[in-house]
Amino acid sequence: MRRGPNLANVFITILLALLSLVALFPFYQTLMMSFSTLNDVGANRIFLYPANFDLAAYKFLFAEGKVTRGLLVSGIVTVAGTAVSLMVTSAGAYALSKKSLPGRGLMFGGILFTLFFNGGLIPYFLTLQKLHLQNSLLVMILPLAVNTFYLILMKNFFQTISPALEESAKIDGANDITILARIVIPVSMPIMATMFLFYAVDRWNEWWLPTIFINDTKLYPLQLVLRNALTNLSASVGNASAEALVRGTQNAYEGSVRGALIMIAVAPILAVYPFVQKYFAQGIMIGSIKG
Amino acid sequence: MSNSVQTALQHKPDPRRSRSPLRNEISKHKYLYILVAPTILFYLLFTYVPMYGIVLAFKEFDYSKGIFGSPWIGFGNFSNVFANPDFLNAFRNTVLISFGRLLIEFPAPILLALLLNEVSKGKLTRVIQTVFTFPHFISWVVISGILVGIFSSQGLYNQLLFLFGLEGRSVLTDGPSFTAVLFLSNIWKEAGWSAILYLAAIAGINPELYEAAAVDGANRFQQMKAITWPVVKSTAAVLLILAVGNIMNGGFDQIFNLYNPAVYKYSDILDTLVYRSAFQDATGFGFSTTVGFLKSVINCALLLAANYFIKTVAKEEGL
Numbered sequence: 304m305r306r307g308p309n310l311a312n313v314f315i316t317i318l319l320a321l322l323s324l325v326a327l328f329p330f331y332q333t334l335m336m337s338f339s340t341l342n343d344v345g346a347n348r349i350f351l352y353p354a355n356f357d358l359a360a361y362k363f364l365f366a367e368g369k370v371t372r373g374l375l376v377s378g379i380v381t382v383a384g385t386a387v388s389l390m391v392t393s394a395g396a397y398a399l400s401k402k403s404l405p406g407r408g409l410m411f412g413g414i415l416f417t418l419f420f421n422g423g424l425i426p427y428f429l430t431l432q433k434l435h436l437q438n439s440l441l442v443m444i445l446p447l448a449v450n451t452f453y454l455i456l457m458k459n460f461f462q463t464i465s466p467a468l469e470e471s472a473k474i475d476g477a478n479d480i481t482i483l484a485r486i487v488i489p490v491s492m493p494i495m496a497t498m499f500l501f502y503a504v505d506r507w508n509e510w511w512l513p514t515i516f517i518n519d520t521k522l523y524p525l526q527l528v529l530r531n532a533l534t535n536l537s538a539s540v541g542n543a544s545a546e547a548l549v550r551g552t553q554n555a556y557e558g559s560v561r562g563a564l565i566m567i568a569v570a571p572i573l574a575v576y577p578f579v580q581k582y583f584a585q586g587i588m589i590g591s592i593k594g
Numbered sequence: 595m596s597n598s599v600q601t602a603l604q605h606k607p608d609p610r611r612s613r614s615p616l617r618n619e620i621s622k623h624k625y626l627y628i629l630v631a632p633t634i635l636f637y638l639l640f641t642y643v644p645m646y647g648i649v650l651a652f653k654e655f656d657y658s659k660g661i662f663g664s665p666w667i668g669f670g671n672f673s674n675v676f677a678n679p680d681f682l683n684a685f686r687n688t689v690l691i692s693f694g695r696l697l698i699e700f701p702a703p704i705l706l707a708l709l710l711n712e713v714s715k716g717k718l719t720r721v722i723q724t725v726f727t728f729p730h731f732i733s734w735v736v737i738s739g740i741l742v743g744i745f746s747s748q749g750l751y752n753q754l755l756f757l758f759g760l761e762g763r764s765v766l767t768d769g770p771s772f773t774a775v776l777f778l779s780n781i782w783k784e785a786g787w788s789a790i791l792y793l794a795a796i797a798g799i800n801p802e803l804y805e806a807a808a809v810d811g812a813n814r815f816q817q818m819k820a821i822t823w824p825v826v827k828s829t830a831a832v833l834l835i836l837a838v839g840n841i842m843n844g845g846f847d848q849i850f851n852l853y854n855p856a857v858y859k860y861s862d863i864l865d866t867l868v869y870r871s872a873f874q875d876a877t878g879f880g881f882s883t884t885v886g887f888l889k890s891v892i893n894c895a896l897l898l899a900a901n902y903f904i905k906t907v908a909k910e911e912g913l
Contacts, residue, residue: 311814316713323725326782329740332750336743395633398626405619410634417641419839419894423886424868425879426647429661430640449636479625500731508733511847515873530735530851533742558748565739572731580724 330569337361337562360563370567373525376440377507380524384444384506389498391448396457397483418451431516442516443509443524450505453498460494461487496582504572529564650883671884681885683859684867691849691863692841694777700837702781703788704830710789711796711822712814726786734783738851741779742766766852769860776861780848788833795829796822831910839897842889864889 337360339353364370398404399411421427436442464487472482488495510526517523523531620627646661651671653664675681706726713719729737744750745765752762765771799821807817846865853861864885872882904910 312713315709316718319709319713319722320718323722326729326786327725329744329750329782333740333743391632391636394629398630398633401623401626404623404626404630405616410630413642414633414637417637419897420645420890421641421886422644422647423883423890424865425650425655425872425883425886426644426661427640428872429647430644434639445636446640449633454633479623480629483629504731508731508735510733510735526733526735529739533735533739533851558743558746561739561743565736565743568736569732576728576731577724580727 333562333565335562336558337566339559339562357559360559361567363560364563364567369520369523369528370525370564372521373523373528374567376522377524377526380440380443380509381503381506383440384447385499385503387444388448388450388502388506389495392450392454392457392498392502393488393495394483395449396454397461397487398479399454400458400461414451414454428515437516438519438522439516440522442512443506446512447505447509450502453501457494457498460491464490493582496579500575500579500583503575507571525568529568532561532564648883648887650880651887653880655879655883667880671880674881675884675888678881680862680867680871681864684862684864687861688842688844688863688865691773691776691844691861694773695780695845696834696837698777699781699785700834702785704792704826706785707789707792707796707826708818708822710793712818723786723789727790728786729783730787732783734847734851737779737783738848741775741852745775767854767856769857772853772857773860776845776848776852779852780845791833792826792829795825799825828910831904831908835897835900835904838900839893841896842893 335351335353338356338358340355340357340359399407401407422430431437431442431446436445468486468490469482472486477485508526509524510530513522513524513527514530517527650661650664652666652668653661654667654670655661656664659665710719710723746752747762747764751765755762763771765775803821804817807821812820842864844863844865846863846869849861849863850866850869853866868882868885871885872879
């Protein structure tokens, strides 16, 4: 064996462990801040743990309709959007994984081209407006149905599946759609789980399209609720003098509420991530082999 | 040659159908076309239709007349753009920030992957890697919320300064330190994620190579240099080409969620300028479209140049 536990090994492990603690600390401190009282945040009395454990920030946020509504909108968009994306992408990737498909090169080339050339913001805006996607939840689902990188990962994964599996089904008279649903998808669980995580997280995190296309506050996803709360804050950061910021009580009262809002947005990802994480290293590894 | 003649001879026409071979091929694959149809429709509708709107760069946009009806004005928009001081500022910032990212951010995941590869694959290593990858899945809206918290007057950063008896600072309103936050926070968010791509490439190396090298007396550093590094290098070449093809982008999501008017001079990039001139300042759709068009063209040219350079000069595989 080339790697025994030796001094270098121990040293690198300790270094990486320390770095990962540093990487985790901002999340940890935000969590602790969300559990603190407003006064303690203002008086710098939280560092490693809250001086007085308090759920007031969460109670305040859930009592206010905006957050609950935002959660609902984000939940709907995430479930529906992930379903649409998984169906469209896996169907498209499967077809494009067949080298014998006439026109495949043209279709795939046309897709790759969009990675590096696009119409820009204004033409995109006008197009989506023409499609009546303004103030509709569909604007967070349809324009994001396919992610080109995910499509390529999936296509490459499908190309690694042994053709013998499909051949036998073909002889039994199954068509391509049946083969995809009954044979290919069940043996592609690593990539399906990976894509499920990626798409679900992307839909949950989407803030740009609703920023531009959703004016109706009732349709704000959680990210937009959060963004608006933070923008008010950073506007005040921009205007205040540095001195007033450092000394002042400028945003002290917002600390725990901001922390709680952030934690509400992070919690669902934290809940799903560890379970899917073991799949995605495998999924990416097979998918990123050039094909 | 002889092969293709043979197959052509063997391919006897089916007497029952008089359709051309192409139509035959297409009907044989009809279910695959049904499967790919939604994907193609998606790309046509959401990426190719907007490309037509680029003509706006050569027109004076009139909302009531639409894209078709607006009058042509030649290169008027372009001269407006190049005379605009905000554009020149944003152009300079975009290039500087992108080069800063290549210099400072690009090596981070390579280093991380090499380190992760050197330690034994135990439970602890898996936990460490999970932690490093996690921030990638958090949106810039949330991350910037956390950063604003860290650098606020009562935040972690100023608490640490007080602890050492130093005076507090307002990091996010100071141009140069804001730029430093951009680089560091992007490493924090994305390095663990990008490291996976390198680790995936390293995982494809045959372990017998290391054993043979060890038998020949190569130490760990020599093994890394001779076996791991060449594989890492070709992955890095592909990622470098893609990064160069993105130089005109500069990282909209991050900057847009983090910046404020106090640091426009240092951090306003083309994408944020386009956004503001389109939706906030109403400088005009023509201006925004023109800047967007310039961006796309330069990005494409850089991508092709980088790909050519990597293939011919650095003798790597490229795209």
